[in-house]
Amino acid sequence: MAKLVKNPSIQSNIHDKITAKTGDEKVEVSEENVHGMPYLRAVVLEGLRKHPPGHFVLPQKAMEDMEVGGYLIPKGATVNFMVAEISRDEQDWAKPMEFIPKRFLPDGDSEGLDVTGSKGIRMMPFGVKRRICVGLNFAMHHLEYFVANMVREFK
Numbered sequence: 001m002a003k004l005v006k007n008p009s010i011q012s013n014i015h016d017k018i019t020a021k022t023g024d025e026k027v028e029v030s031e032e033n034v035h036g037m038p039y040l041r042a043v044v045l046e047g048l049r050k051h052p053p054g055h056f057v058l059p060q061k062a063m064e065d066m067e068v069g070g071y072l073i074p075k076g077a078t079v080n081f082m083v084a085e086i087s088r089d090e091q092d093w094a095k096p097m098e099f100i101p102k103r104f105l106p107d108g109d110s111e112g113l114d115v116t117g118s119k120g121i122r123m124m125p126f127g128v129k130r131r132i133c134v135g136l137n138f139a140m141h142h143l144e145y146f147v148a149n150m151v152r153e154f155k
Contacts, residue, residue, distance in 0.1 A: 001150060003047060003099045010101060014040055015155045018148055029148040031141065037148070042104035044143045045113070048125040049087045050099060056080050057127050087123040 004011040017040065019025045021033050034040060062077045073079060088096040094109055103110045110122070116136070117128025126133035133139070 001147070003050065004043070004147075004151065007099060010043065010099070011151055011155060014043060014148070014151045018152050022152075025152060029145065029152055031145055034141065034144040034148055037144070038105055039101065040144050040148055041140075042101040042108075044140065044147055045104045045110075045115070046099055046101040047147075048115075048143075049093075049123045050084075052083045052087065052123070052125040054125075055082060055084050057083060057124065058131055081124075083124055086121065087125075089122075092122045 004014070015025070017037055018029055018033075021037060022029060057080075059078045059080050062073045062075055062079055065075050066073050087093070090096055094100075094103070102108050104113060113122060114120070115123060115125060115128075116132055117124060121128055126136045126139065
């Protein structure tokens with residue numbers, strides 16, 4: 001929410017799209033209303049990219065000796081992943097430190113990004129693959145619902 005306060009044009013854009021969807025800025029955004037609001041989803045995804053709910057995923061054990069970045073990771077070593085750092089990699093993200101929701105819209109550099117890790121891992125706010133959070137869809141839906149109603153109420 002702080003990113004929206006610091007970016008009033010983004011907040012106004014969401015507010016306009018909410019009003020267009022509901023027909024009245026005084027009407028609470030329903031759970032059904034958040035479907036079909038790609039800009040709202042883009043704002044939520046960008047927020048999760050910049051500030052994932054957890055900064056570490058469950059530790060993993062190295063299955064074999066491997067070299068990563070010039071360092072030897074021995075078989076059996078416990079490995080932690082800094083989730084937030086993955087989302088700030090300049091090789092994967094243009095201007096990674098900036099809050100740019102448009103990157104998740106059609107024609108954006110992250111359009112169709114898969115947060116489950118099945119098509120590559122560029123961000124992982126809910127873990128990935130077989131260890132992904134089972135509440136991913138529930139969480140995304142309620143984050144969109146929450147952000148939409150906060151923006152509608154407090155613009």
